[in-house]
Amino acid sequence: MNLHIGVIKGDGIGPEIVTEAMKVLDKAGEVYGYECTYEQLLLGGASIDVHGVPLTDETVEKAKACDAVLMGSIGGDAKTSPWYQLEPSRRPEAGLLKIRKELNLFANLRPAVLYEELKDACPLKEEITGGGFDLMIMRELTGGLYFGERKTVEENGVRTAYDSLTYNENEIRRIAIRAFDIARKRRKKVTSVDKANVLDSSRLWRSVVEEVAKDYPDVELSHMLVDNCAMQLVRDPKQFDVILTENMFGDILSDEASMVTGSIGMLASASLNETKFGLYEPSGGSAPDIAGKGIANPIATILSAAMMLRFSLDQDRAADAVEKAVSLVLKDGYRTGDIMSEGCTQVGTSRMGDLICERIQ
Ligand code: IPM
Ligand code: MG
Numbered sequence: 001m002n003l004h005i006g007v008i009k010g011d012g013i014g015p016e017i018v019t020e021a022m023k024v025l026d027k028a029g030e031v032y033g034y035e036c037t038y039e040q041l042l043l044g045g046a047s048i049d050v051h052g053v054p055l056t057d058e059t060v061e062k063a064k065a066c067d068a069v070l071m072g073s074i075g076g077d078a079k080t081s082p083w084y085q086l087e088p089s090r091r092p093e094a095g096l097l098k099i100r101k102e103l104n105l106f107a108n109l110r111p112a113v114l115y116e117e118l119k120d121a122c123p124l125k126e127e128i129t130g131g132g133f134d135l136m137i138m139r140e141l142t143g144g145l146y147f148g149e150r151k152t153v154e155e156n157g158v159r160t161a162y163d164s165l166t167y168n169e170n171e172i173r174r175i176a177i178r179a180f181d182i183a184r185k186r187r188k189k190v191t192s193v194d195k196a197n198v199l200d201s202s203r204l205w206r207s208v209v210e211e212v213a214k215d216y217p218d219v220e221l222s223h224m225l226v227d228n229c230a231m232q233l234v235r236d237p238k239q240f241d242v243i244l245t246e247n248m249f250g251d252i253l254s255d256e257a258s259m260v261t262g263s264i265g266m267l268a269s270a271s272l273n274e275t276k277f278g279l280y281e282p283s284g285g286s287a288p289d290i291a292g293k294g295i296a297n298p299i300a301t302i303l304s305a306a307m308m309l310r311f312s313l314d315q316d317r318a319a320d321a322v323e324k325a326v327s328l329v330l331k332d333g334y335r336t337g338d339i340m341s342e343g344c345t346q347v348g349t350s351r352m353g354d355l356i357c358e359r360i361q
Contacts, residue, residue, distance in 0.1 A: 001034040003313055006066035011045040011092060012286025013296035013349075014072025020298035020353030021070060021305040024322055027357040028309070032318040039066060043099060044074025044092035044286075045083045054095025060102045063279075068312035070305055071281035077288045101142050103279065105271035106171070107178045108141040108250065109307070110283055112257035112267060114237075117330040120341040121262030124234060129260075135240040136186065137257055138179040139250025141271055143171045144201070146247050167201045167246065172208040174274075179244035180216040188219045189241035193229045193249055205246060226253070233257055258283050263338045265297030268304040270311055278312045280304040294348045297336040299326055302356060325359035 007022065009015040025036050041059050048054050054074075063069050075092040078084045083092055099105075114122060114132040122129050148164035176192070183190045192209045194202035206223055213221040224232065226249045232239065233256050245253065258264040264284035272278040282300030290296055303326060310319035334355050335344040347355065 003029075003034050003036045003315075004065075004067050005036050005038050005308075006041050006063045006069035007038045008041045008043045008069060008071040008074075008281075009046065010043055010072040010074040010286065011076055012073055012288045012291040014046075014074065014286055016072075016292070016294065016296050016349045017282065017298040017301040018070060018072040020349060020356075021301040023353045024302050024325075024356055024360070025070075025305050025309075027360050028315075028318040028322055031321065031360055032315060034313075034315060034318070041069065043071070043095045045076050045081065046074075047095060048083050048086070048090070048092065053090060054092050055098045060099065063099065063103060064277075068277060068308045069279045070301075070308060071279055072301060073282065073284065073286035075286045075288075081288070097146060099279065100271060101147065103277070104142065104273040105279055106140060106142040107175055107272045108137075108139040109182070109270045109272070110137040110139060110250070110254040110257070110267065111135070111269075112137065112237075112254070112261050114261045115266070115327065115330055117327070118262045118266070118339055121339045122260060123262075124237075124260055128234075128236065129238075131238070133237045133240075135237060135243060135257065136182060137243045137245070137250055137254045138175065138182065139254060140167075140171065140175045140246045141250075142247075143167050144247035165199065165201050165248075167204060169204065169208050172205050173212055176209045176212040176244060178272075179242050180212060180219050183219045183242040184216065187241040190219055190221050191229070191240055191243050192221065192223050193226050193243055193245040193253065194223065195226050195249075196223070197225060201246070209244065229253060230256060234260060254283055263297065265300050265336065265338045266303070267300050268307050270304070270307045272311065276312050278308065280308040280312075294350060295337050296349050297338050298349050298353055299336075299356075302326060302353070321360050322356070325356045325361075328359045329355045 009018045113134045145165045150163045152161040196202040258267045267283040269283045306319045306322040309315040333344045
């Protein structure tokens with residue numbers, strides 16, 4: 001069986017971490033009987049350098065023709081990179097937003113799991129994290145503040161900027177359905193996060209989520225204000241199963257959730273549309289400060305590749321094998337620098353990829 005995978009290596013550590021994920025995909029393919037063909041796609045700074053824009057329409061078309069897309073990370077150092085001299089709509093991040101929108105990737109799944117082996121890297125006290133936790137952030141990805149009308153104007157001599165936060169009920173309903181569907185396969189709890197004490201968009205969010213919940217009597221729904229949620233994530237992360245939230249809140253809470261697992265280098269993500277197609281990327285950024293040094297943690301990208309095998313490519317057994325290989329490597333005491341702790345063996349990016357490949361069965 002042939003799988004046609006779009007690959008966006010991107011910027012910063014992107015090329016290094018994606019190379020390891022491709023290695024792992026190929027190894028799992030040998031064991032589970034599929035073969036990958038890769039199509040390299042340019043996004044972000046890498047695309048600006050070649051085409052002058054962060055994403056071309058041609059790349060969007062090529063991505064659509066793939067079974068799924070695996071991505072590293074995009075963007076550079078905003079202080080030093082020439083990409084940030086360009087107007088905002090031509091910067092690397094604009095390419096990422098455009099591909100999300102063009103491919104209609106409205107459902108962004110960001111799992112945050114605390115591995116037993118990594119509990120030393122977790123900044124929270126043992127009494128909070130004992131027994132680990134496993135939560136899933138379901139972030140709406142193609143609406144809200146990220147895609148509302150924005151402008152900067154001068155009003156009576158005063159510079160004034162506008163960003164608008166809009167959601168319609170259809171956008172809320174489709175992401176809520178995804179969250180309830182996922183919760184059904186997990187611990188059957190949805191916490192919908194909003195700011196309904198202030199925002200109209202949140203009040204609509206809450207009422208549409210409640211309508212959807214009627215079709216899922218077996219799933220428990222609760223609502224939480226976003227400021228409280230930010231606090232609860234460090235006070236008691238175990239209370240959460242699926243967190244359902246809008247674009248901007250999800251952006252912020254998912255970084256927080258990743259940190260409580262110990263390292264952003266561990267967290268995978270999937271961005272899905274109505275079909276099985278998806279774009280898979282680590283939750284972390286391009287880390288330009290360590291790019292090219294061979295020390296970045298490739299595990300988040302490898303786990304994103306596992307999500308891709310599961311959600312887009314119908315290769316559940318291969319996905320399980322990759323996830324298991326990651327746990328084994330951690331059990332065997334191998335760590336990249338970001339998750340290093342005493343008594344473990346520190347390895348670089350490529351060695352970590354090899355060690356995971358060796359454990360795929
Ligand atoms: C993320 C990133 C992006 C976002 C940036 C790079 C535009 O932070 O995927 O969380 O805000 O969505
Ligand atoms: Mg973010």
